[in-house]
Amino acid sequence: MTVLTPERAASVPAPASRGVPARDRRGRGRAGLVLAAPFAILLTATVLVPIGYALYLSLFTDRLSGLGFSGPTQAFIAFGNYADVLTDSAFHASLGNVALFVLVHIPIMLGLALLLALLIDSAVVRLKRLWSLSVFLPYAVPTVITGLIWAYLYSPNSGLTALLPIDPLGKTGILPSIVNIATWQWVGYNMIIFYTALQAVPRDVLEAARADGAGGIRTAWSVKVPMIRPTMFVALVFTVIGSLQLFTEPLVLRGFTGSVTSTWSPSLYVYEAAFIANDYGRAAAASVLLALVSALLSALVMRLSARRSR
Amino acid sequence: MTLRGSAGLTRRTFLSATAAVAAGGLLGGCGTSTTTASGATRVRIWSWLTGMDKYVAAFNATHPDISVELNVIASGLKGGYAQQTNALRAHNAPDVLHAEYQGLPQLLTTGGLRDLTDDLADLEPGYSPAAWEGVRPGGRTWAVPMDLAPMVLYYRKDLFDKHGIGVPRTWAEFRTAAQAVRQADPAARVTTFPLNDGSFFAGMCWQAGDPWWRVDNGSWRVDISGEGTLRTADYWQGMIRDGLVATAPTGDQDWIGAMHTGRLWGLLGASWSVGSLVKSIPQDKNRWAVTTMPTWNGVPANGVQGGSAFAVSAESKVPDAAVKFLRWLSTDPAVAKLGTTFTTPFPAYLASRDVARKAYKGGYFLGAPVYDVLDEAARRVPGWTWGPNALRIFSTVVDRMSGVKTGGTTLAAAVRQTQADAVAALRERGLTVLEGKA
Amino acid sequence: MTLSPAGSRWTSRTVVHVLLVLAALYAVLPLVWLVTSATKSVGDFSTTGAFEFGQFNLGANLSALFTQENGVFLAWIRNSLLYAGLGAVLGSFICAACGYAIAKLDFPGRRLLFAVTLAGVLVPTTALALPLYLLATQLHVVGTFWAVFIPLLTNPFGVYLARVYAEAAVPGEVLEAARTDGAGELRTFFTIGLPMMRPGLVTVFLFQFVGIWNNFFLPLVMLTDPKLFPMSLGLYQWSTRVTQFPQYNPLVITGSLLAVLPLVVAFVLLHRQWRSGLAAGSVK
Secondary structure, three states: OOOOOHHHHHHOOOOOOOOOHHHHHHHHHHHHHHHHHHHHHHHHHHHHHHHHHHHHHOOEEEEOOOOOOOOOEEEEOOOHHHHHHHHOHHHHHHHHHHHHHHHHHHHHHHHHHHHHHHHHHOOOOOOHHHHHHHHHHHHHOOHHHHHHHHHHHHOHHHOOHHHOOOOOOOOOOHHHHHHHHHHHHHHHHHHHHHHHHHHOOOHHHHHHHHHOOOOHHHHHHHHHHHHOHHHHHHHHHHHHHHHHOOOHHHHHHHOOOOOOOOOOOHHHHHHHHHHHOOOHHHHHHHHHHHHHHHHHHHHHHHHHHHHHHO | OOOHHHHHHHHHHHHHHHHHHHHOOOOOOOOOOOEOOOOOEEEEEEEOOOOHHHHHHHHHHHOOOEEEEEEEOOOHHHOHHHHHHHHHHOOOOOOEEEEEOOOHHHHHOOOOEOOOHHHHHHHHHHEOHHHHHHOOHHHOOOOEEOEOOEEEEEEEHHHHHHOOOOOOOEHHHHHHHHHHHHHHOOOOEOOEOOOOOHHHHHHHHHHOOOOOEEEEOOEEEEOOOOHHHHHHHHHHHHHHHOOOOEOOOOOOHHHHHHHHOOOEOEEEEEOOHHHHHHHHOHHHOOOEEEEEOOEEOOEOOOOEOOOEEEEEEOOOOOHHHHHHHHHHHHHOHHHHHHHOOOOOOOEOEHHHHHHHHHHOOOOOOEOOOHHHHHHHHHHOOOOOEOOOOHHHHHHHHHHHHOOOOOOOOOHHHHHHHHHHHHHHHHHHOOOOEEEOOO | OOOOOHHHHHHHHHHHHHHHHHHHHHHHHHHHHHHHHHOOOHHHHHHOOOOOOOOOOHHHHHHHHHHHHHOHHHHHHHHHHHHHHHHHHHHHHHHHHHHHHHHHOOOOOHHHHHHHHHHHHHOOHHHHHHHHHHHHHHOOOOOOHHHHHHHHHOOHHHHHHHHHHHHHHOOHHHHHHHHHOOOOHHHHHHHHHHHHHHHHHHHHHHHHHHHHHHOOHHHHHHOOOHHHOOHHHHHHHHHOOOOOOOOHHHHHHHHHHHHHHHHHHHHHHOHHHHHHHHHHHHOO
């Protein structure tokens, strides 16, 4: 398709059916609607409506009577479910676990990802593709299977536990163990993101730094890192959201150790409330709170990122 | 479609994939018709019972008028109950549901089960009383018993004999035996007390004679921290504190490894543990023996851990066919006979149990015949009622006990907390709850 | 480590490579364990070391895997391919259309849709699972293919990426020219926009494929019939049985190996495509 200049376009006589700017615009609007409609419908049906439904459900609870064998009746209790969840020590504990997880996992995982990206990007490295692909591979492993692999490795007879100072499935070891699983899975993915961003750093900027006498480490820290800061913030937001959803790893480990409680993370709490305790109202309230915390945290991180890049 | 460069290939893949979906019957959803193409009545069942596929096939082969369709679901607490409870509440449950005795009252709180009192009244005398009581929470019959899982003690008879350790009849003797085992081999323990298994702990407490729930004048009475339970908790707390038992889960890799290498000389198990032993350590043939549980002060008593029953959905359009299938499943000698070909069944129906006993090949255990011991154990089971939150309590008690291993808490503290949790959870659901022993 | 004598340069190169070897080992060793373990019998699995080989039992494990429960594992493979393959093809096409429309066509509600899409990226999927389940219940689609398939089509981040690709790869002049030539807007999208966005869409496709392939929560709550399970759910269900029935160990491990292989191979083979797509999307 050749690119037409405006003059030439103007010189072509417009057919009667087109050329009228307003009609043209209307045509584009209609096409836009048609193309956007499938996704808009999906988004409404699978995100917006469920959120609304969760809000509605969170205002009701089921009441039993007698021995409970005649089944539940629904009762409106306004914000009672929210009060229950917010005063539930199990919910607090789950938030605490995830907060600790976030505080340990994110610096380690993103720090390691950045370090590896910088190492691979450095001039001295050979076989770049080999390193980046092998570190990336765990991303391709389904989380359930990641959890299973590590659960077996953490089991006492794998030989790995003998090398560790603490029992990875014990009370104190379980958090580091889950951090390790998540780090193993995600470090390569984020490394690739950082590495691709680093490759986009203009080479003349690096040349200039080198000419100024900056060494490899100095260039990395004061030239490369600041230039990929926006990418790092995006990765941070996604990691925070992902971490808040922590579910599969603890659920799988739960089959192997009692150290993971049935409400270990907020997502497990929701799952337990909904599908084990069958308390849909409380589960819906916890879901809403989880979404809210997630939104607030992402907003905070983005705010931070906007300020930093200004 | 999207990938225009390889449009032909993509379209072909797309079409064949679509065809595969259709061919796989994935688009249809669940069969809503109550009859099959051949005119047989369709009965849908969800179950996680080992070998249920074989029973269903046998039933269908001999009953052309009924076609049972089985869905194997995740086992009980691993998701089976959740699925069934949710389905009952969503009015899309199958005709027949799997309900262990401890899970039945929770399923009942959906209000979605059929009252089978009249359908089954004639069968009562045929069942082991512990099983019959288990399907009658609140005094009506809500399910058909399948099997019973009385708890027994499995022990390494060869090693016990070699080191002159007597078979423990009481818990005091059991503690002495535990010390002797540790003395004979410092790396070995008499058994593991799995801190991750709430149903196991409940089974141990069952034996002590203080049921965790009772029905009291039409409402629930909860007594999880009763004298018997606390006695059990204190006893095992002492065993754990003194390093006389392991606390790791039963059946996991570590456990199998320990069994393989002779680091566990005993197993507090149930009837279904026979299968676990034979399958995970086949080379230990003629080393193990079975005996009834040690007792408190010589009073014969035995707990139960598990055992399945089957309930019928109140909304089933084919309740008669469902009941017909369940009566066959529970009482027909063919079922017990078939069961012995791949497992060691311990049917709740006494006549079927005799069939299983006769068909059992044996040859693994030393000493007393395993069915005799299990029979005796089943006779010793004291009364017990499961509450509508029993399943949740299994996970609560495990959560509460999780600090026991490191000394962060005690079993007694854990059961007291569990009592409080259990009462609060029932009250939250609008129920009137009484506490303590009546 | 400034521009320096050869000796220190050599040291730094060694240090860097040692670090990379360590990272690669960390990433790959658990997968090696998966391979060695898949070759072991139930007994060897419990008694031999993690990275040792026992008696070579892979053949027996594979045949056990494919005959267990009347070959249900084969159905899981098919389902995973359907959910992920069909879902990613359809999903990335929907993303492409919407991303293109947002980038190139001025339609009413465009800003709102984009804002909601961005917000949709931030909604945790675990918070949506319960209401989705209850809605599916009311529509009587719980326990069917669609209950899992349709929600997973929705990929807000894919729309965001597609918009980025559309803006970067489809010049406005080209569209103007097509319009001038009398092509309709939809036709222009199919014949011009879509092909130009293709390299980026491979990335959307691949990552949505992985997202669905790895998704676990939704099938977990939606499905009861093992014949409809994707591999991850099926293997999880088997893994919950290993405590009681150790004979499931080799099934879970061998099955896991088979579930991991296709993605690993796809990522290695397609690595040029997804790397470039990722670059275009994430740097923005």
